[in-house]
Amino acid sequence: MTYKIEMKNITKRFGTLVANDDITLQVKPGEIHALLGENGAGKSTLMSILFGLYVPDEGDIFIDGKKVDIHSPNDANKLNIGMVHQHFKLVEPFSVLDNIVLGSEDSHHGFMTYEKSIEKILNIIATYNLKVDIDAIISEITVGQQQRVEILKMLYRDSEIMIFDEPTAVLTPQEIKELMQIMKNFAKEGKTIILITHKLNEIKAVADRCTILRRGKCVGTVDVAKTSTDQLAEMMVGREVSFTVDKKDIKPGKSVFEVKNLSIQGRGRNSVTDVSFNVHQHEILGIAGIDGNGQTELVQAITGLIPAIQGEVEINGKPVTKMTIREKYEHGMSHIPEDRHKHAVVLDFDLQSNLVIQNYYRSPFQKTKLLQFDAIKTHAEELIEKFDIRSEKGAKTTVRSMSGGNQQKAILGREISRAHDILIAVQPTRGLDVGAIEYIHSQLLEERRKGKAVLLVSLEIEEIMNLSDRILVMYEGEMVGEFDPKKVTINELGLYMSGAKRGAKNE
Known part of the structure; x- marks a missing residue:
């Protein structure tokens, strides 16, 4: 048969690292084809080659049976290939509208015109329920809304081949369900979809076939309907994976972290109220x-990234609200931020520098105001080993070149290894594979066992249910319910999350 996409014997190297090692991928017309693999397995690299961000060192690409040369995203767009990236490719000072039309603008007598573009975009938004304010500035909208902008960019360009790289990482359960249905509708329309995801239930829900990569090599392609999630997980990581969280009952100790009547000013209204x-x-x-x-x-107000208009934050009974970020860290706070690129790492620094970024001025990393690079490197190598952080050049690897999952492991390792009493973990497993999620969950439970206080903020409802001892639901800037995870259902939580119910206590 003639495949819609055929990537034959693709090899891509970055220095000594072989990201793709003789991979062949064959995608049928009109199918949803999942690409599964651990963090750093080479999935995003392979799709970046198809989208023209990288050029393969070896191998050929065929579209509809014809060999093609793809040297840039413009070449990919001409072949009706679109891609939603895990790390968004958006111009932050621009509006949503400008980001969607960028590179495909309409003009009249040399001047840009927006009428047709706005009409088309609003029709797409209405058709697929991808609600976003097209006049909003990218830097001022949420991560989830930025995700929608990336999807709108692809839909606006009428792509026939649609690559989704971790598209549900920041979506709610309801939004994920909607997106899965959208993908099915695309496939019915004859579009060909490649779905990169770590979420095995999503693959089972929408994919026809699945190709599994492990450490840069192709393990095989399977029929999803005939393959269990356990089999998929084992093919992906090379061992059995536990999907249950072993959380033992522990009696809570004293209160370590307290937020009192906190309010935060948003655009024209309070974004957080009391x-x-x-x-x-x-x-x-x-x-x-x-x-x-x-x-x-x-979280940004608690950690010092933005000011609060009222309220107090205390660690071990000591007010820290007006302290600097460094002072908050020194008083026992650790923080895994929601946006790792903005607030957690310096992408162009090496890994060892990022692993001491809050402690570089302390012994043994500094002596007589001089950095002690041997101590910094030794510390980094210990964390790399302990947290299984994979990178091309070890401690000297530039963080930008690492996969998102390994960046996240580095942040987790840094924050857990620091002295702290409260760990604030925001979306800690976003974009991670099942093996890494299993590991990070075990680390958070180990923090709990050691007597640390953990504040977990997550859009993954099952993660909240499995790990939490108590659950608070936030809706329109207010806490609308408090729940015991042993007594509440996901559906009940969903009603409070949507605003349909509020005011619950210990249900």
Whole structure:
């Protein structure tokens, strides 16, 4: 048969690292084809080659049976190939509208015209329920809304081949369900979809076939309907994976972290209003909510990235609200941020520098005001080994060149290894494979066992249910319910997350 996409014997090297090693991928017309693999397995690299961001060192690409040369995203667009990237390719000072039409603008007598573009975009938004304000500035909208802009960019260009790289990483359960249906509708329309995901339930829900990569090599292609999630997971990581979280009952200790009557000013209104809660030793407090309901602003105010207009934050009974970020860290706070590229790492620094970025001025990393590079490197190598951080050049690897999952492992390792009493973990497993998720969940539970307080903010409702000792639901900047995960259902939480119910306590 003639495949819609055929990538034959693709090899791509970055220095000594072989990201893709003689991979052949064959995708049928009109199918949803999943690409599965651990972080750093080579999935995004392979799709970046198809989209023209990289050129393969070896191998050929065929579209509809014809050999093609793809040297840039413009070449890909001409072949009706579109891609939604895991790390968004957006111009932050530009509006949503400008980002969608960028590179495909309409003009009249040398001047840009927007009438037709706006009409087309609004029709797409209405058709696929991808709600976003087209006049908003990218830097001022949530991560979930930025995700929608990336999808709109692809739909606007009438792509026939659609590559989704971790598209549900920042979506709610309801939004994920909607997106899965959208993909099915695309396939019915004859579009060909490649779905890169770590979420095995999503593959089972929508994919026809699945190609599995492991450490740059192709393990095989399977019929999804005939393959169990356990089999997919084992092919991906090369071992059996546990899908259950072993959380033992532990009696909470004293209150370590307290937020009192915190309010934060948003655009024209309060984005967070009069929020209060506390977290105890040996406790994971989960905050659930649909993206854009104040969780981001709450965490940013707590950690010192934005100011609060009222309220207090205390660690071990000491007010830290007006402290600098460094002072908050020195008083026992660790933080895994929602946006790792903006707030967690310096992409063009090497890994060892990023792993001491808050402690570089302390012994043994500094002596008589001079950095001690041997100590910094030794520390980095210890964390690389302990947290299985994979990179081309070890401690000297530039963080920008690492996969998103390995960047996340580095951040987790840095924050857990620092002295702290409260760990604030926001979307800690975003974009990670099942093996890495299993590991990070075990690390968060180990923090709980050691007596640390953990504040977990996640859009993954199952993650909240499995890890939390208590659950708070946030809706439109307010806490609308408190729940015992042993007694509440996901459907019940969903009603509070959507605003249909509010005011629950210990249900």
